[in-house]
Amino acid sequence: MPARPRRRWLLVATVAWALLLALLTWLSVRDDPPTVREQRSLAEAGPRADRATGELAAAAGPSALLELTPPQLDRGCRVTPFADGAALTRGVEVAVAEGGERELLDRIAERLPARWRAGVRLTPDGPRLRADAGEFVAVDGRPAGDGRIRLTVRTGCRPLGDGYPSVSAPAGAETAALADALRALGQPAQAAPHLVSAPCPGGGVARTARVDGLTTSTGLAVALGPLATGGPALETADTYAYRTGPLTVLATTAVESPRVSATAPCA
Known part of the structure; x- marks a missing residue:
């Protein structure tokens, strides 16, 4: 066979093989059971992220100055070259006296x-917490200034x-505390x-x-x-926090x- 027709057939075979691989990949993503992170949907990962957020709130402790x-x-x-996706981020912020960041992260x-x-390790940007909440859900903690x-x-x-x-729970005493602050x-x-x-891991909801x-x-x-009957729990140039019962404002x-929040922690 002359060289030119042979090259043409090699090109056709290569393109056909690439198209076959693309088809098999698309069928696998569509039909196969989840085996890696990219195939577990957000509908499946969302509840895990919600529970992880509750674990963090509970680990911070009932007296922590936290907010969700x-x-x-x-x-x-892009999940694959053939499918779009979405990424969920949830978080907890905790106010702490300056200098107490590493101790809080360790706790x-x-x-x-x-x-x-x-675990917590020291990085050039300060202490950083890393953890694996399972099912490819990552947890990170660091000072935010x-x-x-x-x-x-x-x-x-x-x-x-x-x-x-998304998690939904009926409003509680935190809405009244927020109204008072406003x-x-x-x-x-x-x-x-x-x-x-x-x-929350022990039941209830933060x-x-x-x-x-x-x-x-x-x-x-x-x-x-005047609302902080026990005095401020935290006071800086631009932040003021206090407790009213189990709530943090x-x-x-x-x-x-800039914001105002009131939080009911995990019991």
């Missing part, structure tokens, strides 16, 4: 389930499936603050009621001091995220 941050769902990532790591293999620890739960990019079945700060009444919740975009001309300590005018 709103879930973030980022669409448009949280010790309280997390042993199967998570949680201004006396805050940010604990993050990530699913990575997943097929969307039936979507993220009135003291001279903020307009909020009929429906943003509610975030996560299931809940945060939150209003973003705090603007006030009155100092936080001046406005909220936190107000901050920090430029990146």
